[in-house]
Amino acid sequence: MPRDAGSAPGRPPLAEALRDAVITAAVAALLFIPLVGLRTDVSNAGGGLFVRTRWTDVLILVAIAFAGRLLMNLFGAARAARSGVRLPVAWGKVGVVVAPALLALALLLPWIPGTSRSTLDLGILVLTYVMLGWGLNIVVGLAGLLDLGYVAFYAVGAYSYALLSTTFGLSFWVCLPLAGILAAFWGVLLGFPVLRLRGDYLAIVTLAFGEIIRIVLLNWVSLTGGPNGIGGIPRPSFFGYTFSAGGGPGSFAELFGIEPSPTHRVVFLYYVILVLALLTNWVTLRLRRQPLGRVWEALREDEIAARALGINVTNTKLSAFAIGAMFGGFAGAFFATRQAFISPESFTFIESAIILAIVVLGGLGSQLGVAIAALVMIGGFEVFRGLDEWRMLVFGTAMVVIMVWRPRGLVSSRTPSVTLGKRRAISGEHVGEGRG
Incomplete structure (x- = not known):
C-alpha cells in the first residue's frame, strides 16, 4: 500500500495515523486545559472570584481532535492507495444548479411562509457581506493584491452618505453614487503608495491604511462626531414614498392601499441590498471577460511576466483598488441608511479579517464560492449565537476543517476567464483544445 511522503519508512499507515492523532490530542489537551478547563466566575456569596473546572468539556474536545x-x-492514506487518482469536483456543472437555486431563494425569501423579521435582518446582513466579499474579490481574487484594510472603504462610504444626507439633505439615491465615487477616490490614494509593494509588505501597508481611517474618524470630532458617531441618518424612500409606521399621506402603504407595517421597510431594504449585490456580481463577471479583467488575472499569476508583456502595472493596480473600493463604498452607504447610526466601532480590523476570510474560504476569484462562504460564515455564526463562548470555538473549527478539506477554498478555480481556442505544441502537433 502506498504511504504518504511524510510517514516513517516501514511503519504501517494505521500505526502512523494513530501516532499522529495521539500527538494532535496531546497538543489539543495542552491548549484546552487552560482555555476551557479552567474558568473564573464571580461568587454569589462574597462577590469574589473562584476557579471552576470543566474537565468533561476538555475530554470531549480532545476526543474530537483525536478522532478528526x-x-x-485514514482518508489521506486511502486516497493514496488509489494510486493518486482523484476525481475532481465539477464545480462548473455544480454552479449551473447551485447559483440559480441560491438566486431563487434570495428573491423569494421575504414571501416564504414563516419568514420572520429576524430572518430578513439576517438575510440583509448576509447579502451585505456577500457584496463586500465580491468587492474585495476583485482586489484579492482577480488582481492578486492582498488587502487587509478593505474596511476603510466601507467606512468612507458609510460616513460619506451620513454627512451628505444630514448636512445637505440629499436623498439616499443621490448619495449612493457619490459615496461610491468618494470610496474609489480613496482607493486610488491607497494604490499610489503601494505600487511597488507585494505580498506581506502590501498587506502591512493596507492594514495601516485601514487603521489610519478609523483613527481619523475617531479623533476628527468636529466632522465625524468622534466616538459618539452620527445619528439620525435618513432612511431611503420608495420613489418619494416613506415607510412610516402609521401610514398616512405620502406613505408606501397608501400608495399600494395596504395595511401599514414595519416589515415593509425591512423587505424594501432587503431588496435594495440584493439589487446592489447582484449589480456587483454582474459588473465583476463582465469585467473578467474584458481586457481589464484579463490583465488583472495576468498580474495575479505573475507580475514580472505581466511587466515583460508590456502591461501597465500601475494602471492595473489602481483600477483594481478603485473598483473594489467603489463597491465597498456602496455597501457602506447601505449600512449607514439601514442602521441610521454609525460610529468608528463598526469599522475595526476584525471586519476586514471577516471579509478576507470569506474571500479566501470561498475560493479566490470565485463568485459562487464567496456567496456560499458568506452564507456559511455569517449565517452560521448567527445560528450558533446561543452557544455563548462556544460559538467562537465552533467557528474556528469549521474554518480549520474547510481549509484542510479544501485548501484553495470551497470553489477553488484559477482557470483564466478567457483562453485560446486551441493549444498546440511548438512542433505543430495537436495536443488539445479548450474553449474559454
Missing part, C-alpha cells in the same frame, strides 16, 4: 485527525489521516 485520525479520520483525516
